[in-house]
Amino acid sequence: MDLRQMRYFLALAEERNFTRAAARLHIAQPPLTRQIRALEQALGSVLFLRTPKGVELTEAGHALLDEVPNLLALAQRARDRAQLAGQGRTGRLDVGIFGSGIFDVIPRLLARFHAERPDVRIVLHNHTKAEQIEALRERRIAIGFNRLVPAENDLVVETVLREKLVVALPENHRLARRRKLALADLDDEPMILYPKQPMAGLAQRVIQAFTLDDVRLRIEQEVEDVLTGIALVVGGFGFCITTESSTNLRLPGVAYRPLDCEHLRDIELACLYRKGDTSPVLAAFLEIVRGSPKRRARKISGTRHLIRESRQ
Amino acid sequence: MDLRQMRYFLALAEERNFTRAAARLHIAQPPLTRQIRALEQALGSVLFLRTPKGVELTEAGHALLDEVPNLLALAQRARDRAQLAGQGRTGRLDVGIFGSGIFDVIPRLLARFHAERPDVRIVLHNHTKAEQIEALRERRIAIGFNRLVPAENDLVVETVLREKLVVALPENHRLARRRKLALADLDDEPMILYPKQPMAGLAQRVIQAFTLDDVRLRIEQEVEDVLTGIALVVGGFGFCITTESSTNLRLPGVAYRPLDCEHLRDIELACLYRKGDTSPVLAAFLEIVRGSPKRRARKISGTRHLIRESRQ
DNA sequence: AACGAACGATACCTCGACGGTATGGGAGGC
DNA sequence: GCCTCCCATACCGTCGAGGTATCGTTCGTT
Numbered sequence: 001m002d003l004r005q006m007r008y009f010l011a012l013a014e015e016r017n018f019t020r021a022a023a024r025l026h027i028a029q030p031p032l033t034r035q036i037r038a039l040e041q042a043l044g045s046v047l048f049l050r051t052p053k054g055v056e057l058t059e060a061g062h063a064l065l066d067e068v069p070n071l072l073a074l075a076q077r078a079r080d081r082a083q084l085a086g087q088g089r090t091g092r093l094d095v096g097i098f099g100s101g102i103f104d105v106i107p108r109l110l111a112r113f114h115a116e117r118p119d120v121r122i123v124l125h126n127h128t129k130a131e132q133i134e135a136l137r138e139r140r141i142a143i144g145f146n147r148l149v150p151a152e153n154d155l156v157v158e159t160v161l162r163e164k165l166v167v168a169l170p171e172n173h174r175l176a177r178r179r180k181l182a183l184a185d186l187d188d189e190p191m192i193l194y195p196k197q198p199m200a201g202l203a204q205r206v207i208q209a210f211t212l213d214d215v216r217l218r219i220e221q222e223v224e225d226v227l228t229g230i231a232l233v234v235g236g237f238g239f240c241i242t243t244e245s246s247t248n249l250r251l252p253g254v255a256y257r258p259l260d261c262e263h264l265r266d267i268e269l270a271c272l273y274r275k276g277d278t279s280p281v282l283a284a285f286l287e288i289v290r291g292s293p294k295r296r297a298r299k300i301s302g303t304r305h306l307i308r309e310s311r312q
Numbered sequence: 313m314d315l316r317q318m319r320y321f322l323a324l325a326e327e328r329n330f331t332r333a334a335a336r337l338h339i340a341q342p343p344l345t346r347q348i349r350a351l352e353q354a355l356g357s358v359l360f361l362r363t364p365k366g367v368e369l370t371e372a373g374h375a376l377l378d379e380v381p382n383l384l385a386l387a388q389r390a391r392d393r394a395q396l397a398g399q400g401r402t403g404r405l406d407v408g409i410f411g412s413g414i415f416d417v418i419p420r421l422l423a424r425f426h427a428e429r430p431d432v433r434i435v436l437h438n439h440t441k442a443e444q445i446e447a448l449r450e451r452r453i454a455i456g457f458n459r460l461v462p463a464e465n466d467l468v469v470e471t472v473l474r475e476k477l478v479v480a481l482p483e484n485h486r487l488a489r490r491r492k493l494a495l496a497d498l499d500d501e502p503m504i505l506y507p508k509q510p511m512a513g514l515a516q517r518v519i520q521a522f523t524l525d526d527v528r529l530r531i532e533q534e535v536e537d538v539l540t541g542i543a544l545v546v547g548g549f550g551f552c553i554t555t556e557s558s559t560n561l562r563l564p565g566v567a568y569r570p571l572d573c574e575h576l577r578d579i580e581l582a583c584l585y586r587k588g589d590t591s592p593v594l595a596a597f598l599e600i601v602r603g604s605p606k607r608r609a610r611k612i613s614g615t616r617h618l619i620r621e622s623r624q
Numbered sequence: 625a626a627c628g629a630a631c632g633a634t635a636c637c638t639c640g641a642c643g644g645t646a647t648g649g650g651a652g653g654c
Numbered sequence: 655g656c657c658t659c660c661c662a663t664a665c666c667g668t669c670g671a672g673g674t675a676t677c678g679t680t681c682g683t684t
Binding site (some may be wrong): 001002003004006043044045046047049058059060062063064066067068070074077078079081082083084085086087088090091170172277279280281302 | 314315316318355356357358359370371372373374375376378379380382383386387389390393394395396397398399400402403412482548590591592593
Binding site for chain 4 (some may be wrong): 025
């Protein structure tokens with residue numbers, strides 16, 4: 001019993017005439033006769049009564065006819081789903097994100113991917129750098145975004161873009177009148193440092209630059225995420241060095257000024273995924289990621305559809 | 313894409329190893345490799361990643377694996393149902409019955425059939441003789457029971473049994489003291505005649521016999537069914553000639569005595585069905601019907617399971 | 625009553641596909 | 655470095671699918 005016989009059976013059951021059913025199936029009448037007979041023998045039941053005017057269904061035929069359309073529909077669905085999944089048009093993409101990365105480029109990438117592959121479910125996971133690497137190895141996520149990612153031999157790290165750094169400071173701060181700032185301008189100014197704890201990539205770089213340029217560092221507060229940092233800036237606690245994409249975080253009373261510094265020129269945003277991952281969904285997403293830099297000037301928009309899960 | 317490939321796919325997806333899956337399928341490994349590749353080409357999606365240690369499922373493979381067990385189960389169910397229906401082990405039997413036929417042999421036949429074929433739904437339809445014939449032609453019933461059925465050229469009439477006739481009369485009637493009665497004993501006695509209207513088979517025969525034997529007929533009441541007739545006997549309106557199987561209708565105050573009459577010896581109970589009806593359910597039921605006479609001495613029992621519908 | 629049309633069954637043929645055996649090639653493990 | 659395991663490839667025989675031609679039966683028509 002195979003699917004071809006099921007299709008033949010259905011055609012004959014509907015046409016109630018071998019000749020017409022064969023025509024509909026684009027085969028000659030004798031092969032149809034033979035296939036139906038083979039099916040009847042396989043089942044051990046007569047399915048059709050042959051009459052001079054055509055055929056009619058027996059009870060066994062009716063019983064089978066009750067099932068066959070479901071069967072064929074299910075087969076079609078199985079085929080469709082496998083095809084769609086194979087093209088990466090359906091399925092799911094688990095993405096690891098981190099605190100300050102969620103303001104500009106990542107939501108835009110996800111929005112574009114969603115527009116292209118509306119049937120792929122995007123699931124976001126907030127992870128620190130170390131957690132992302134672990135989650136990738138355990139296949140809980142397919143791709144992660146982070147900054148200053150160390151090389152790992154089972155993971156691929158691709159730089160998505162390099163972001164300039166900016167200084168966030170109170171609008172009424174005396175330095176806010178300047179169009180751009182050098183590191184020396186920040187000498188001994190109260191500073192809000194972040195991230196404090198989770199894989200201190202940016203903070204480390206900032207401290208390093210201050211040391212290299214021999215500028216005095218006065219850490220007023222240490223915080224764990226940008227949002228808190230900027231909130232403290234609004235509160236007048238000091239300035240904060242952050243990435244350009246954070247300027248999307250427009251809070252009243254805060255001003256952003258470009259930072260011009262040789263040792264702290266820009267900071268990379270990278271994505272990382274498993275070496276040898278053949279997932280078509282991932283491949284499609286990486287295409288979006290790689291094609292992105294050209295159009296990165298736009299602002300956040302249309303990200304409402306995103307599913308956000310702290311952890312799956 | 314056919315069911316064989318689905319079975320192969322499932323085996324490989326479960327074993328995650330071509331060699332073992334092939335062994336499980338009782339084929340060599342190369343044909344399995346070829347079938348899987350053919351399936352992948354048909355779908356246009358890679359289903360398995362070949363690794364040195366075996367294979368693992370791709371996303372397309374997982375998507376297909378979600379569907380395949382359902383598909384195979386449905387195919388199996390379709391096959392089973394068609395087979396069962398073909399053997400007459402499932403399905404439905406619509407039976408036409410009539411008033412006085414429901415007391416003895418028909419319920420026994422139905423009970424025996426139900427015991428043998430518990431998955432066949434038996435549906436009873438109360439019909440007069442003419443209605444039964446019409447219902448048979450319109451395929452609303454597969455078999456009918458009746459008495460004194462005229463020959464029809466598209467229907468088969470088979471005598472199920474010949475029933476002796478009895479006289480039902482009040483217990484305290486003077487004739488009730490006799491062990492058996494002749495027609496002459498009923499001369500000018502008040503009589504309850506049935507059936508009055510629906511195809512007066514028995515009534516006609518009774519009148520005919522009285523005429524032939526030159527016995528005076530005094531029709532006190534004409535009724536349409538046995539039950540009413542016997543009820544009137546209980547009420548003392550007169551006697552009633554009915555079939556032996558009616559004696560199962562034990563009402564207080566009524567006595568049944570065999571009728572000994574040359575011209576009214578017995579009356580046949582026949583079943584009728586469509587000529588050329590190949591229904592396996594019907595065939596199975598007819599076997600029961602034909603095998604019945606040998607054991608017809610038993611009383612009614614176990615008929616509670618019957619579905620009774622006045623009309624479907 | 626004989627003929628023709630319609631329909632399914634049968635006979636026979638060709639070719640493609642399935643399964644089998646033998647063998648190749650690549651990755652890990654002792 | 656060799657052995658083992660696993661999948662892929664090459665080649666062969668057989669079975670089965672579909673095609674054409676034709677037959678037998680049953681209607682309806684002439």
